[in-house]
Amino acid sequence: xxxxxxxxxxxxxxxxxxxxxxxxxxxxxxxxxxxxxxxxxxxxxxxxxxxxxxxxxxxxxxxxxxxxxxxxxxxxxxxxxxxxxxxxxxxxxxxxxxxxxxxxxxxxxxxxxxxxxxxxxxxxxxxxxxxxxxxxxxxxxxxxxxxxxxxxxxx
Amino acid sequence: xxxxxxxxxxxxxxxxxxxxxxxxxxxxxxxxxxxxxxxxxxxxxxxxxxxxxxxxxxxxxxxxxxxxxxxxxxxxxxxxxxxxxxxxxxxxxxxxxxxxxxxxxxxxxxxxxxxxxxxxxxxxxxxxxxxxxxxxxxxxxxxxxxxxxxxxxxxxxxxxxxxxxxxxxxxxxxxxxxxxxxxxxxxxxxxxxxxxxxxxxxxxxxxxxxxxxxxxxxxxxxxxxxxxxxxxxxxxxxxxxxxxxxxxxxxxxxxxxxxxxxxxxxxxxxxxxxxxxxxxxxxxxxxxxxxxxxxxxxxxxxxxxxxxxxxxxxxxxxxxxxxxxxxxxxxxxxxxxxxxxxxxxxxxxxxxxxxxxxxxxxxxxxxxxxxxxxxxxxxxxxxxxxxxxxx
Amino acid sequence: xxxxxxxxxxxxxxxxxxxxxxxxxxxxxxxxxxxxxxxxxxxxxxxxxxxxxxxxxxxxxxxxxxxxxxxxxxxxxxxxxxxxxxxxxxxxxxxxxxxxxxxxxxxxxxxxxxxxxxxxxxxxxxxxxxxxxxxxxxxxxxxxxxxxxxxxxxxxxxxxxxxxxxxxxxxxxxxxxxxxxxxxxxxxxxxxxxxxxxxxxxxxxx
Numbered sequence: 001x002x003x004x005x006x007x008x009x010x011x012x013x014x015x016x017x018x019x020x021x022x023x024x025x026x027x028x029x030x031x032x033x034x035x036x037x038x039x040x041x042x043x044x045x046x047x048x049x050x051x052x053x054x055x056x057x058x059x060x061x062x063x064x065x066x067x068x069x070x071x072x073x074x075x076x077x078x079x080x081x082x083x084x085x086x087x088x089x090x091x092x093x094x095x096x097x098x099x100x101x102x103x104x105x106x107x108x109x110x111x112x113x114x115x116x117x118x119x120x121x122x123x124x125x126x127x128x129x130x131x132x133x134x135x136x137x138x139x140x141x142x143x144x145x146x147x148x149x150x151x152x153x154x155x
Numbered sequence: 156x157x158x159x160x161x162x163x164x165x166x167x168x169x170x171x172x173x174x175x176x177x178x179x180x181x182x183x184x185x186x187x188x189x190x191x192x193x194x195x196x197x198x199x200x201x202x203x204x205x206x207x208x209x210x211x212x213x214x215x216x217x218x219x220x221x222x223x224x225x226x227x228x229x230x231x232x233x234x235x236x237x238x239x240x241x242x243x244x245x246x247x248x249x250x251x252x253x254x255x256x257x258x259x260x261x262x263x264x265x266x267x268x269x270x271x272x273x274x275x276x277x278x279x280x281x282x283x284x285x286x287x288x289x290x291x292x293x294x295x296x297x298x299x300x301x302x303x304x305x306x307x308x309x310x311x312x313x314x315x316x317x318x319x320x321x322x323x324x325x326x327x328x329x330x331x332x333x334x335x336x337x338x339x340x341x342x343x344x345x346x347x348x349x350x351x352x353x354x355x356x357x358x359x360x361x362x363x364x365x366x367x368x369x370x371x372x373x374x375x376x377x378x379x380x381x382x383x384x385x386x387x388x389x390x391x392x393x394x395x396x397x398x399x400x401x402x403x404x405x406x407x408x409x410x411x412x413x414x415x416x417x418x419x420x421x422x423x424x425x426x427x428x429x430x431x432x433x434x435x436x437x438x439x440x441x442x443x444x445x446x447x448x449x450x451x452x453x454x455x456x457x458x459x460x461x462x463x464x465x466x467x468x469x470x471x472x473x474x475x476x477x478x479x480x481x482x483x484x485x486x487x488x489x490x491x492x493x494x495x496x497x498x499x500x501x502x503x504x505x506x507x508x509x510x511x512x513x514x515x516x517x518x519x520x521x522x523x524x525x526x527x528x529x530x531x532x533x534x535x536x537x538x539x540x541x542x543x544x545x546x
Numbered sequence: 547x548x549x550x551x552x553x554x555x556x557x558x559x560x561x562x563x564x565x566x567x568x569x570x571x572x573x574x575x576x577x578x579x580x581x582x583x584x585x586x587x588x589x590x591x592x593x594x595x596x597x598x599x600x601x602x603x604x605x606x607x608x609x610x611x612x613x614x615x616x617x618x619x620x621x622x623x624x625x626x627x628x629x630x631x632x633x634x635x636x637x638x639x640x641x642x643x644x645x646x647x648x649x650x651x652x653x654x655x656x657x658x659x660x661x662x663x664x665x666x667x668x669x670x671x672x673x674x675x676x677x678x679x680x681x682x683x684x685x686x687x688x689x690x691x692x693x694x695x696x697x698x699x700x701x702x703x704x705x706x707x708x709x710x711x712x713x714x715x716x717x718x719x720x721x722x723x724x725x726x727x728x729x730x731x732x733x734x735x736x737x738x739x740x741x742x743x744x745x746x747x748x749x750x751x752x
Binding site: 002005006008009010012013014015016017019020021023024027030031032034035038039040041042043044045046047048070071072073082134135136137138143145 | 185189259260261263264265266280281282283284285286287288289290291292294295300301302303305306307310311313314315365366368369438439440497498499500501504505508509512513515516519520523
Binding site: 348351352354355356358359363375390391392395399 | 721722725726727728729730732733734737740743744747748751
């Protein structure tokens with residue numbers, strides 16, 4: 001019995017060595033397989049969620065994401081909607097946009113971006129739309145996250 | 156000469172030059188293949204010199220591990236160099252791309268933050284419940300993508316268990332280095348129960364990260380932001396965060412390791428270290444004490460940097476599951492009573508084969524994992540010497 | 547229904563306060579029951595008072611900087627002091643670092659209920675998202691009586707999720723669990739102190 005356990009133990013140890021030997025050559029392949037797993041995507045509260053609508057203007061493109069109410073279980077009562085502006089040219093242009101994020105044909109908020117002074121302002125037009133929670137100037141545009149209240153939770 | 160031989164541990168390579176060289180040969184060939192990428196290109200003199208320095212150093216250290224029978228003192232050279240050079244390269248890259256060590260909200264919003272293995276302890280519960288990763292990084296591609304780091308951690312945990320903390324973690328080298336500055340500890344007899352504090356931190360950060368859907372350890376606590384990157388100070392909150400991580404780095408990574416000669420951050424704070432302890436349960440290797448040879452002199456208890464040995468270890472004949480397999484206890488034991496061991500094999504049997512199997516696996520992992528950063532760092536230094544610029 | 551649907555978020559917000567405490571005490575199921583009841587009782591008391599206050603001054607008060615800054619910030623600091631005293635100053639072994647041999651299961655004969663009491667008060671005051679929704683719901687009710695009834699039922703719905711915590715008392719006898727629980731409570735105290743400090747600094751700097 002002792003001999004069997006000894007042999008099994010050494011086989012186990014040899015497998016450990018094999019794992020180290022194959023780890024780095026196979027890293028690319030293992031990583032690609034891992035990336036296919038269902039949980040291998042960034043949480044929408046950090047990534048901003050999927051893009052719901054893209055609007056092309058002459059000098060820039062606007063990406064409006066789906067509202068995010070991420071919570072550990074179910075949905076949160078508060079969330080945000082992420083909007084991105086990507087300038088087509090290297091020269092940034094001022095932005096004054098009316099945004100309808102939930103496609104109900106009513107304007108939800110108005111965003112004003114002044115790239116020269118690096119400022120961004122919001123005018124909320126609906127009760128469930130709050131203030132700008134986070135915003136940043138990127139290499140060729142702006143990203144903003146606008147706070148929302150989850151109306152579905154209140155009903 | 157006889158006294159020197161008597162001091163050597165009972166491994167078949169210890170003190171035997173040709174046996175040691177023979178066992179070094181596979182490492183020599185494998186390292187050459189990995190470090191050169193299989194297609195060596197020595198047209199760039201600086202690259203060739205940096206490659207040779209790293210290659211010769213690694214092989215020399217492995218030879219010394221086999222020939223002297225000592226593990227920890229040679230392992231620690233690469234471990235410490237890895238930590239220092241990785242921070243050096245990382246900070247250099249930050250200054251080249253962003254002109255500062257700080258990241259800003261644009262990096263966060265665009266998910267451009269490099270992933271580090273410490274986050275793994277925080278993403279498990281949210282991954283299970285929300286089917287997503289709560290870290291603003293890259294899934295694939297870029298610097299330190301999420302999938303690669305998880306694969307490396309997962310496979311190395313299977314192979315060497317919590318040995319990852321002594322043979323892989325690119326932060327542990329800082330404390331390992333600081334803990335070796337003094338010859339003797341100023342603060343002695345550190346209570347071994349402090350090792351449970353890291354589990355308390357794991358409990359809290361796992362729960363709070365799941366609640367907040369954000370890695371709270373990285374956000375608030377991680378002391379290694381001091382040697383990598385951190386959030387810009389733009390408010391009272393970010394100022395307090397900066398004070399917290401700076402104080403923790405100064406206290407747990409520098410001051411306490413110098414005074415106690417223990418890896419205090421790893422032992423009392425690191426949540427991944429606590430999680431890795433559980434991987435020791437599914438790993439083939441552990442540390443065992445031979446009761447017949449042990450004289451309970453406490454050398455191993457005093458030497459253990461992670462408080463994984465205490466008086467109860469003499470009764471059970473094994474280190475606690477928080478052992479990170481650094482080999483320090485094995486090196487200091489004058490009776491060679493404490494050794495690496497393969498589960499299932501009787502204690503004190505086949506010690507040479509056991510040691511070779513573990514040390515070969517662990518050293519190979521460390522060498523390959525660390526080679527990129529160390530080689531790049533040496534390259535930059537050569538650049539600095541020859542051209543006056545790091546770029 | 548609101549309580550039942552949002553109770554899990556209540557558990558995850560309030561859990562970090564009470565869970566480490568119960569683990570750290572190493573107490574029986576019966577004693578855990580008492581601890582959890584004290585915690586819930588003090589939460590209930592706070593909710594009733596908040597409900598009454600909301601009916602008198604209006605729910606808008608709870609969205610002001612004064613409440614968010616001074617009241618919540620101070621409450622966090624009081625809780626943090628309680629947790630730190632409980633975990634770092636009451637643990638005998640950590641006070642006798644050099645002479646540690648064993649940790650007794652029950653720390654003292656006269657047990658204080660300060661932590662669950664203060665924990666319940668503070669978590670009640672801290673306006674988690676579920677409670678904010680409850681305010682909105684209660685405000686929609688016509689009378690004071692109906693508002694308070696709304697809060698009572700909301701509290702009952704969320705309490706269901708705290709029942710499993712009573713059974714944490716089954717995990718006892720392991721010294722490691724006790725130390726982890728106490729250390730976690732102490733660290734949670736430091737976190738609450740930081741949060742409270744930030745709220746107070748933000749209030750006074752505006």
